[in-house]
Amino acid sequence: MSTATVFEIALAAVVLGLAIWTIAVPDTYSSTVGFVAYGLLVALIWVRLDAVDVALTEAAIGGGLGGVMLLGAAARLRGSEVTTAERCSLTVRLSAAILSASTAAVLAFAILLLPNPPPTLAPAAVSNAGATGMANPVTNVLMAFRGMDTMLEKVVLLLAIVGVWSLAADRNWGGRQGPRHEADPKGVLAFLARLLPPAGIVVGIYMLWTGADHPGGAFQGGAVLASMWLLVIMAGLADTPPVSSPRLRLVLVAGPGLFLAVGFGGLCFGAAFLAYPVAIAKPLIIGIEVAMTLTIAATLALLLAGAPERSVEP
Numbered sequence: 001m002s003t004a005t006v007f008e009i010a011l012a013a014v015v016l017g018l019a020i021w022t023i024a025v026p027d028t029y030s031s032t033v034g035f036v037a038y039g040l041l042v043a044l045i046w047v048r049l050d051a052v053d054v055a056l057t058e059a060a061i062g063g064g065l066g067g068v069m070l071l072g073a074a075a076r077l078r079g080s081e082v083t084t085a086e087r088c089s090l091t092v093r094l095s096a097a098i099l100s101a102s103t104a105a106v107l108a109f110a111i112l113l114l115p116n117p118p119p120t121l122a123p124a125a126v127s128n129a130g131a132t133g134m135a136n137p138v139t140n141v142l143m144a145f146r147g148m149d150t151m152l153e154k155v156v157l158l159l160a161i162v163g164v165w166s167l168a169a170d171r172n173w174g175g176r177q178g179p180r181h182e183a184d185p186k187g188v189l190a191f192l193a194r195l196l197p198p199a200g201i202v203v204g205i206y207m208l209w210t211g212a213d214h215p216g217g218a219f220q221g222g223a224v225l226a227s228m229w230l231l232v233i234m235a236g237l238a239d240t241p242p243v244s245s246p247r248l249r250l251v252l253v254a255g256p257g258l259f260l261a262v263g264f265g266g267l268c269f270g271a272a273f274l275a276y277p278v279a280i281a282k283p284l285i286i287g288i289e290v291a292m293t294l295t296i297a298a299t300l301a302l303l304l305a306g307a308p309e310r311s312v313e314p
Helices: 003-024 028-048 052-077 090-112 122-127 137-145 147-165 188-210 218-234 246-269 278-305
Strands: 308-310
Touching (some): 028 052, 052 218, 122 137, 137 147, 137 278, 147 246, 188 218, 188 278, 246 278
């Protein structure tokens, strides 16, 4: 048995054990911390499967921004934990466990029934990669071969932030999202909020730029930028912008708006909607990715900030 196999078995055992512990532990905060650790370990599994793009997304969303959101929810729920008498009965918990185990067994059985080798469009994607000038096959698939799906995903993000804004009370409409955070200016959080953002911004821009030829891209880069912005906000070094800000709204619509405009350009001057001219396909895709990075960073950060709770004044 090779060292890699031993590592994979140990990793699988730790992930399964952590998943069970996350579900079984009664304390909300402990369960949230377990879920964040679970997301980071799942990212390692994706790395072992050579799906680095998926690993970066899982680490950014499952272990990063999702963890921040759940920790915030756990902090708000602290003090209102259900009592032992209000907990689900043993029958309900056993039923949920049996249902979960049955679903996992069906999925495992379905995977075993897949043909070997499984059907794949990878050769076709690789053979047509030259049409965009991008060496990263994941970027080619997301931005060209299934560009419509990617564009609609960004529209869904935009609709999600509008949905969060709609939860605001009438008196707060147009105001700032979430509470005004105040941290000890000499504390660890404020220190990290001053230390990490410069490096995080460089990493986010690098992940955007390298996504053309290597793992990375707009979503991963935007997630890193969003986490840096949230860190500064949570440390009290900056405040969330008012949702009535024209500049904020321009950033939010920049990504899907440019994507849609390029799509109509292909419909008017090319063969079909989102048909990139071969000569300028790469500059067009990179331009869309830049706009989408800003949109994704702003959207993810503001989704975690919550509904507007305050007036425009800081």
